[in-house]
Amino acid sequence: MNDVTPTTPEGTNPGSQSALRRLNEQRVLDTLGAQSTLTQAELARATGLSSATISNIVKSLTAQHRVQTAPVTSSGRRAQGVALLDVADVAAGIDFGRSNVRVVLAHPGFRLLDESFRSLSIGHCAEESIVVAAQMLAEACARTGIKQQELLGAGIGVPGPIDHRNNMVIHGAILPEWVGIDIAGQLRSALGIAVMIDNDANLGALAQITWGEHQTCEDLCFLKIGTGIGSGLILNGALYYGHLGITGEIGHATIFDQGAICRCGNRGCLETAASTSTMIELLAQAEGRPISVEDVIERALSGDSATLRVIDDAGVAVGHALANIANLINPEAMVIGGPLAPLGDFLLAPIRRGLNRHAIPLVAENTALHMSMLGDRAEALGAVALILRKYRSTTIVQLPDATNR
Amino acid sequence: MNDVTPTTPEGTNPGSQSALRRLNEQRVLDTLGAQSTLTQAELARATGLSSATISNIVKSLTAQHRVQTAPVTSSGRRAQGVALLDVADVAAGIDFGRSNVRVVLAHPGFRLLDESFRSLSIGHCAEESIVVAAQMLAEACARTGIKQQELLGAGIGVPGPIDHRNNMVIHGAILPEWVGIDIAGQLRSALGIAVMIDNDANLGALAQITWGEHQTCEDLCFLKIGTGIGSGLILNGALYYGHLGITGEIGHATIFDQGAICRCGNRGCLETAASTSTMIELLAQAEGRPISVEDVIERALSGDSATLRVIDDAGVAVGHALANIANLINPEAMVIGGPLAPLGDFLLAPIRRGLNRHAIPLVAENTALHMSMLGDRAEALGAVALILRKYRSTTIVQLPDATNR
Numbered sequence: 001m002n003d004v005t006p007t008t009p010e011g012t013n014p015g016s017q018s019a020l021r022r023l024n025e026q027r028v029l030d031t032l033g034a035q036s037t038l039t040q041a042e043l044a045r046a047t048g049l050s051s052a053t054i055s056n057i058v059k060s061l062t063a064q065h066r067v068q069t070a071p072v073t074s075s076g077r078r079a080q081g082v083a084l085l086d087v088a089d090v091a092a093g094i095d096f097g098r099s100n101v102r103v104v105l106a107h108p109g110f111r112l113l114d115e116s117f118r119s120l121s122i123g124h125c126a127e128e129s130i131v132v133a134a135q136m137l138a139e140a141c142a143r144t145g146i147k148q149q150e151l152l153g154a155g156i157g158v159p160g161p162i163d164h165r166n167n168m169v170i171h172g173a174i175l176p177e178w179v180g181i182d183i184a185g186q187l188r189s190a191l192g193i194a195v196m197i198d199n200d201a202n203l204g205a206l207a208q209i210t211w212g213e214h215q216t217c218e219d220l221c222f223l224k225i226g227t228g229i230g231s232g233l234i235l236n237g238a239l240y241y242g243h244l245g246i247t248g249e250i251g252h253a254t255i256f257d258q259g260a261i262c263r264c265g266n267r268g269c270l271e272t273a274a275s276t277s278t279m280i281e282l283l284a285q286a287e288g289r290p291i292s293v294e295d296v297i298e299r300a301l302s303g304d305s306a307t308l309r310v311i312d313d314a315g316v317a318v319g320h321a322l323a324n325i326a327n328l329i330n331p332e333a334m335v336i337g338g339p340l341a342p343l344g345d346f347l348l349a350p351i352r353r354g355l356n357r358h359a360i361p362l363v364a365e366n367t368a369l370h371m372s373m374l375g376d377r378a379e380a381l382g383a384v385a386l387i388l389r390k391y392r393s394t395t396i397v398q399l400p401d402a403t404n405r
Numbered sequence: 406m407n408d409v410t411p412t413t414p415e416g417t418n419p420g421s422q423s424a425l426r427r428l429n430e431q432r433v434l435d436t437l438g439a440q441s442t443l444t445q446a447e448l449a450r451a452t453g454l455s456s457a458t459i460s461n462i463v464k465s466l467t468a469q470h471r472v473q474t475a476p477v478t479s480s481g482r483r484a485q486g487v488a489l490l491d492v493a494d495v496a497a498g499i500d501f502g503r504s505n506v507r508v509v510l511a512h513p514g515f516r517l518l519d520e521s522f523r524s525l526s527i528g529h530c531a532e533e534s535i536v537v538a539a540q541m542l543a544e545a546c547a548r549t550g551i552k553q554q555e556l557l558g559a560g561i562g563v564p565g566p567i568d569h570r571n572n573m574v575i576h577g578a579i580l581p582e583w584v585g586i587d588i589a590g591q592l593r594s595a596l597g598i599a600v601m602i603d604n605d606a607n608l609g610a611l612a613q614i615t616w617g618e619h620q621t622c623e624d625l626c627f628l629k630i631g632t633g634i635g636s637g638l639i640l641n642g643a644l645y646y647g648h649l650g651i652t653g654e655i656g657h658a659t660i661f662d663q664g665a666i667c668r669c670g671n672r673g674c675l676e677t678a679a680s681t682s683t684m685i686e687l688l689a690q691a692e693g694r695p696i697s698v699e700d701v702i703e704r705a706l707s708g709d710s711a712t713l714r715v716i717d718d719a720g721v722a723v724g725h726a727l728a729n730i731a732n733l734i735n736p737e738a739m740v741i742g743g744p745l746a747p748l749g750d751f752l753l754a755p756i757r758r759g760l761n762r763h764a765i766p767l768v769a770e771n772t773a774l775h776m777s778m779l780g781d782r783a784e785a786l787g788a789v790a791l792i793l794r795k796y797r798s799t800t801i802v803q804l805p806d807a808t809n810r
Binding site: 161163170171218219231233235236240241242243244245246247248249250252253254256257258264266320324325327328329330331332357358360361362363366367 | 576652663732771
């Protein structure tokens with residue numbers, strides 16, 4: 001399920017017991033401290049150590065989170081630049097779900113340091129979630145020995161469209177309790193660090209090109225299917241925000257003219273056909289008792305025909321909506337996220353059918369369709385990436401040997 | 406209807422009869438010849454002429470197409486840079502419609518020099534249109550005294566999606582005769598100059614931010630309603646092409662689940678509900694005789710109720726499709742182009758209703774909706790802009806006093 005390996009805090013033990021090794025490591029660290037970023041070749045010349053030794057030391061220091069590497073151009077050729085990683089060069093990602101909070105800490109080298117998850121009561125107020133998130137972040141910092149006030153910042157994911165003019169969740173969001181609240185301001189006060197706030201589906205999209213398997217993808221659509229349905233767009237290699245920041249809102253695209261009335265006041269919206277709430281409701285009605293998303297997944301995987309039919313119908317509706325997106329923006333890849341990801345092909349196959357049916361054939365053939373490999377963690381990983389990418393793009397500009405880029 | 410004033414070739418008469426004026430003009434031209442680009446203040450210093458005289462001379466030389474002005478930064482302040490305009494700094498725009506060709510010539514200052522229009526038989530082959538376009542371009546060059554081989558290039562608009570991997574019109578286009586033909590290659594041979602090819606709706610979008618009233622708009626959707634329906638997207642200030650170049654294809658978005666069968670093989674597509682062919686067919690059936698787009702416009706403007714009903718239904722369907730686009734990419738403006746533009750509010754009002762009904766309220770409220778002011782000329786103006794923008798962005802980089810930009 002995961003292609004991100006969460007690493008536990010370490011680095012107190014330099015890894016090698018040999019005094020010579022420690023001495024050489026210190027020499028590399030001292031050289032980097034004086035020189036900012038150097039390539040491995042430059043490090044070898046500056047320290048007099050062999051390329052093989054430098055390579056081993058850089059590997060070890062990277063594992064200890066004491067240096068980071070990033071591609072640079074040296075004398076017109078591409079190389080790995082090595083730079084000191086201050087313990088303060090850590091960012092937080094906080095993802096608020098409808099009924100939970102996830103907090104991660106990561107380095108600019110995009111290596112996870114800590115991750116935690118906590119449930120919230122449904123219908124919790126925004127203030128309550130903020131208190132929980134602040135507590136979780138403080139605990140994460142304590143676990144990793146990081147001073148919270150030295151964090152680069154916290155990226156924040158919220159499950160609703162955000163008006164970029166005032167940073168507020170707009171009306172119609174899945175969390176009506178959050179509408180009109182200055183979440184960024186309250187979090188900034190509660191956490192004592194800089195925050196950047198974004199919609200969860202946007203962050204899911206950012207996670208795909210940062211931590212996922214789509215790091216070279218320039219145009220990608222991430223679709224999150226949950227209680228609500230929303231998408232995030234990567235266009236020309238960056239998150240796309242449009243005029244007000246309210247993009248990717250396809251949950252209320254009409255799929256069935258005469259379909260069910262939606263909470264938005266319209267009818268036949270994609271959410272009425274394919275949200276997890278709709279699936280749960282259809283199956284619970286038939287059974288006469290409440291069921292959960294986990295039940296839906298378990299029954300589908302065990303071959304229950306009613307569950308598979310519900311998933312199939314939802315998938316075709318999602319594929320139809322994705323076809324309209326594909327015809328419009330012609331992405332290289334579309335990635336499905338949210339709690340249904342474990343369904344794999346049970347969900348992906350009907351989505352592909354809907355996509356093929358409604359998209360221009362050449363577009364359908366050339367659009368990769370995947371389940372997100374990042375599972376429920378995509379949004380929190382995207383949230384921390386929001387801060388790290390900003391930081392990284394700033395530091396890369398300052399690299400002395402990156403002028404040929 | 407037009408906010409572009411086509412200027413007739415002139416410039417042989419310098420405009421002023423005074424020998425002193427001619428002398429001063431020549432002094433300005435000589436100074437520019439030696440110095441590339443100068444601001445008006447620099448021109449005044451270099452020639453010893455007063456600011457008012459320089460201002461008048463620059464105005465007169467601009468009208469004669471002998472100099473061009475473009476914004477530059479001088480000593481950190483924004484100013485108008487003045488540079489010599491070689492007669493060779495002219496580009497062509499050629500727009501192929503389903504039954505006509507339009508050819509324009511323009512300067513990098515985005516001033517039209519020549520414009521011509523010719524009808525083609527329906528079902529003409531691509532080769533025939535290319536011969537006609539080549540002839541029209543040769544005539545335009547003869548009229549304006551421009552050497553064709555010195556043109557910067559020709560931007561070409563074709564009414565169909567283009568696969569950017571091979572520059573070919575893809576299957577499903579309005580002009581099946583053009584599918585799989587190397588139009589760019591054939592035009593390059595026929596015209597003897599560089600060509601850039603693009604989809605007509607893309608060029609219509611480019612025209613809006615180049616010649617139209619949306620020059621400061623970063624995110625715009627241009628929708629062309631004709632025999633087919635397609636859109637062009639300006640995202641973050643530039644034409645958006647996606648993965649293969651096949652963007653904005655909303656003519657086959659399903660609007661009515663159980664609607665009419667479309668030429669694409671699907672049913673209820675936007676084109677079956679709102680193309681000019683659909684409108685004509687509906688009205689012709691009722692009358693029992695063929696009618697034209699011009700008839701539709703004339704009857705609507707004279708208040709014919711059947712025509713108004715057909716336009717109203719089509720407009721609501723278009724608004725529905727635009728709402729899906731607006732929810733996805735949240736543009737600042739949506740502009741309607743194509744032959745129905747003269748209908749004005751008769752078409753715009755139902756489109757606005759459909760948009761308001763299906764878009765997220767905050768998005769609907771904040772999306773400007775207009776008829777294109779460029780009429781049938783939008784695509785040809787966009788075609789020439791394709792070349793001029795490329796050229797302008799290249800030359801601006803070379804301006805000596807633009808380094809602070």
